[in-house]
Amino acid sequence: MEVLLSSDKIADCITALADEIVSQTSRTDKIAIIGIRSRGEVLAKRLADILSKKLGEKLPCGTLDITLYRDDINNPQGRTQHIVRSTEIGFNIDDTIIILVDDVLYTGRSTRAAMDALMDLGRPKTVKLAVLVERTGRELPIASDFTGYKIDLPADKTIQVNFIESDGKDRVILI
Amino acid sequence: MSKNEFIWNRKHLIGLRELSREEIEFILDTAKGFENISTRSIKKAPTLRGKVVVNLFFEDSTRTRNSFTLAANRLSADVIEFTEKVSSTRKGETLLDTAKNLEAMGIDIVVIRHSAGGAPKFLSRNINACVVNAGDGYCEHPTQALLDTYTIRKIKGSLEGLKIAIVGDIAHSRVARSDIYAMTKLGAKVILVGPPTLMPSQVSQLPVQVSYSLDAVIGEVDVINMLRIQFERMGANPFPSIKEYSHYFGLTVERMAKAKKDILVMHPGPINRGVEIESEVADGPNSVILEQVTNGLAVRMAVLFLVNQAAMAKE
Numbered sequence: 001m002e003v004l005l006s007s008d009k010i011a012d013c014i015t016a017l018a019d020e021i022v023s024q025t026s027r028t029d030k031i032a033i034i035g036i037r038s039r040g041e042v043l044a045k046r047l048a049d050i051l052s053k054k055l056g057e058k059l060p061c062g063t064l065d066i067t068l069y070r071d072d073i074n075n076p077q078g079r080t081q082h083i084v085r086s087t088e089i090g091f092n093i094d095d096t097i098i099i100l101v102d103d104v105l106y107t108g109r110s111t112r113a114a115m116d117a118l119m120d121l122g123r124p125k126t127v128k129l130a131v132l133v134e135r136t137g138r139e140l141p142i143a144s145d146f147t148g149y150k151i152d153l154p155a156d157k158t159i160q161v162n163f164i165e166s167d168g169k170d171r172v173i174l175i
Numbered sequence: 176m177s178k179n180e181f182i183w184n185r186k187h188l189i190g191l192r193e194l195s196r197e198e199i200e201f202i203l204d205t206a207k208g209f210e211n212i213s214t215r216s217i218k219k220a221p222t223l224r225g226k227v228v229v230n231l232f233f234e235d236s237t238r239t240r241n242s243f244t245l246a247a248n249r250l251s252a253d254v255i256e257f258t259e260k261v262s263s264t265r266k267g268e269t270l271l272d273t274a275k276n277l278e279a280m281g282i283d284i285v286v287i288r289h290s291a292g293g294a295p296k297f298l299s300r301n302i303n304a305c306v307v308n309a310g311d312g313y314c315e316h317p318t319q320a321l322l323d324t325y326t327i328r329k330i331k332g333s334l335e336g337l338k339i340a341i342v343g344d345i346a347h348s349r350v351a352r353s354d355i356y357a358m359t360k361l362g363a364k365v366i367l368v369g370p371p372t373l374m375p376s377q378v379s380q381l382p383v384q385v386s387y388s389l390d391a392v393i394g395e396v397d398v399i400n401m402l403r404i405q406f407e408r409m410g411a412n413p414f415p416s417i418k419e420y421s422h423y424f425g426l427t428v429e430r431m432a433k434a435k436k437d438i439l440v441m442h443p444g445p446i447n448r449g450v451e452i453e454s455e456v457a458d459g460p461n462s463v464i465l466e467q468v469t470n471g472l473a474v475r476m477a478v479l480f481l482v483n484q485a486a487m488a489k490e
Contacts, residue, residue, distance in 0.1 A: 065208060068220040068250075068480075074487050081182050081488065084208035084480065120217040 004159070005149060005172035010132070013148030014043070017130055018050040020146050021099060030096045030125070032060040036114050037085055039103035040064075042163040043132055047101060062089030064100075069113035093122040099146075103161040105131040108142035133159055133172060186486040187299040187306040188478055190315035191356040199357055203325050206470075206477035212249055213472055222480060223252035226283040231274065232309070233259045233289045238444050238468060239309050239318070243286045246475035255282065270294060271301055278302050283486070284479060287311070292349075305482040313349055313375075318478055319443050320353030322471040324361055326463055327398055329470065330439060335362035340392050342368040342424060343402035343451050346375045347409070350443045351402060355381055366392050369424060372413035389424050393433050400441040401426050401452045417450055426452045431461070439463050 005013065025031055033051070035044025041063045048061035065085045067073070073082065100114055111129060118127060130146035135153045149172070153159070158175045162168070183201055191199060212220055228247040232240055240256075247254045255277065268276075274285060284305040287295050292312030299306040310316040327334055339358055345351045345367050358365050365383040367374065378385055386392050393399070404420065414420045421427075426440065440452075440462045448454045457464060 067208070068212075068222040073222055073484065074225070076488055079488075081484065084205045084477070086208050087211055116221070120220065121215055 002174040003171055004133070004151065004174050007170035009149075010170045010172065013132055014046055015050060017132075017146050017148050018047060018054060021047075021051060021128075021130065022054050024145075025097060027055075031055075031099065032062070032091060032093065032096045033099045033101060034062045034064050034089060034093075034118070035101040036110060037063055037065045038166060039161050039163060040101045042165045043103055044099075044101040045165075047099070047130065060091040062091065063087065064089065064114055064117055066110060066113040066117050069117045071109055071113065087117070087121075089121060093118065093124050095123070095125045098124040098127045099130050100127055101130050103132050104159050105129070105134045105142070105144050105147075106137050106159075108138045108140035111142045112140050132161060135159060183481050184485050184488070186482050187295070188317055188482060189295050189299060189306065189308050191317045191320055191353050191360070192315065194356075194360075196360045199321070199324070199360055202321055202474070202477055202481065203328060205481060206321070206325055206473045209473040209476040209480070210470075212476065213469070219249050219251060221251045223247065223250040223283075223483060226252040226483060227255065227281060228252045228284045228286060228479065229255040229257055229277050229282045230309075231257045231277070231285050231287045233270075233287075233294075234310065236288055236309070238471070239288065239316075242468070242471045243307075243309060243318075243475050243479075246472055246479055247284075249472075250476055250479060252284070252479070255280075270298065274298055274302050274304075278304055284482060305486050307478055307482060310349055313347060313352070315353045315356075316349040316443075317353050317357075318471065318475055319350045320357040321478070322467055322474040323350075323354055323400065323441060323443070324357045325470045325474050326441065326467050327358075327363075327439060328361075329466075330463065331397065333362070334358060337363040337397040338366065338395055339363050339398040339400065340366045340368050340386075340389075340396040341400045341402065342389060342426070344373045344404050344413075345369050345378070345402070346373050346413075347405045348402050354400060355383055359383070363398075366396065368392055370414055370420070389426075389430065390433070393430055394435070396438065397435060398439045398441060399426065399434070400443070403443065403445060404447055404450055421450055425450065426456050428453055428455050428459075431456055431459070434461075437461075441467060444468070 033044045033048040035041040048059050052058045065087045067082045067084045128145040131144045132148040134147045134150045160173050162171050244254050282304050286307045286309050288309040289311050292314035294311050295306050295308035341351050359382045367383050368386045368389050442464045
């Protein structure tokens with residue numbers, strides 16, 4: 001096990017993500033943050049807090065559960081069973097710039113599922129993807145718009161993101 | 176990363192008697208994730224796309240059948256509606272032959288209602304498709320009990336320690352049986368109320384209390400589930416008159432005055448207005464009868480999702 005990002009580095013990455021988002025959006029844009037369960041949810045909340053402070057207004061923040069949209073429900077890839085949880089988005093996403101947030105971008109399959117799930121909720125103006133870690137190995141034509149940390153890894157390696165809210169401590173490790 | 180210690184591995188839902196508390200709670204927790212599909216602009220998810228569900232109903236049904244059809248449609252499955260009255264069963268085809276023939280068309284999930292207790296179990300042993308029991312004889316109606324407990328849990332938070340009265344025609348009620356299994360497993364105390372002629376003969380073997388007086392229990396219960404008098408199943412007259420039954424066991428405005436202020440009034444439908452429940456009560460502020468119907472959809476989506484997931488995992 002190797003620690004890729006310490007707690008301080010994670011905080012720096014999230015701040016940098018927020019700065020990048022601010023620099024690429026205008027004051028008049030209607031922006032909302034949506035995190036993909038489960039680590040994306042934590043990251044989205046932190047990002048929304050920082051952005052709300054920077055922009056001086058509270059940004060709407062929600063959570064998207066993508067289980068029903070996954071491409072491995074009828075074609076399971078391992079022994080893991082996906083658990084259906086609730087999507088909690090308490091605002092209208094129509095004509096909004098959605099910052100879709102996930103912890104890791106790898107194959108791109110979760111992002112694909114998330115985009116389909118979002119489209120069933122309304123018609124956003126734009127969807128942008130923000131991730132803490134981006135690793136090589138895309139299986140679909142998907143790219144992130146805002147990236148905290150980039151790494152090139154062989155397929156047998158796993159990245160695990162831990163957050164205080166869900167795991168007791170902040171760190172990104174390589175297994 | 177959190178580990179999913181619990182794995183759902185049943186590709187059939189036959190009854191709640193065989194399910195553990197953990198399994199029942201897992202279905203209810205899963206159902207929560209399906210609730211918002213019904214309230215958003217596009218009321219559909221692609222989860223069961225390419226799957227075929229057959230509604231194999233050998234008995235009349237409005238709510239349950241429509242609810243299963245809509246649940247399957249909302250998950251993008253195709254649905255075949257089988258109705259006994261217009262099918263080859265009338266020409267003497269057996270249950271197994273009917274099911275085998277449907278299976279030969281490539282169906283994935285059979286939702287069956289049958290007047291013979293044990294029909295879903297029998298089917299599950301003889302076909303490869305998933306089998307979901309939508310009511311068999313006087314045995315079980317698991318999805319009704321799941322939506323009942325889901326409704327109670329949603330409003331009361333938990334069933335632990337609640338007192339629940341199930342009133343009326345217990346003997347002919349598969350809903351009552353499934354309710355008893357689900358509610359007691361989730362920690363509620365169940366009191367069966369009705370005339371002795373409508374109590375099942377083996378009632379002492381069930382984990383319940385029995386009372387022959389609604390007036391004696393109305394003041395102490397948190398939930399009251401009024402069962403329908405099943406006129407179509409009654410041979411000999413179990414009570415002298417409908418009027419007399421209503422007098423002793425009907426949920427009237429007068430009786431409601433003696434109940435807890437936050438009592439939940441439930442009914443599995445269809446209602447015989449003025450027989451087991453007065454209209455003012457069925458449509459009153461304590462009634463959750465229509466919430467039950469709404470929640471039934473989420474529960475049935477969850478059940479279809481789970482049995483399919485288990486079937487996929489085994490392949």
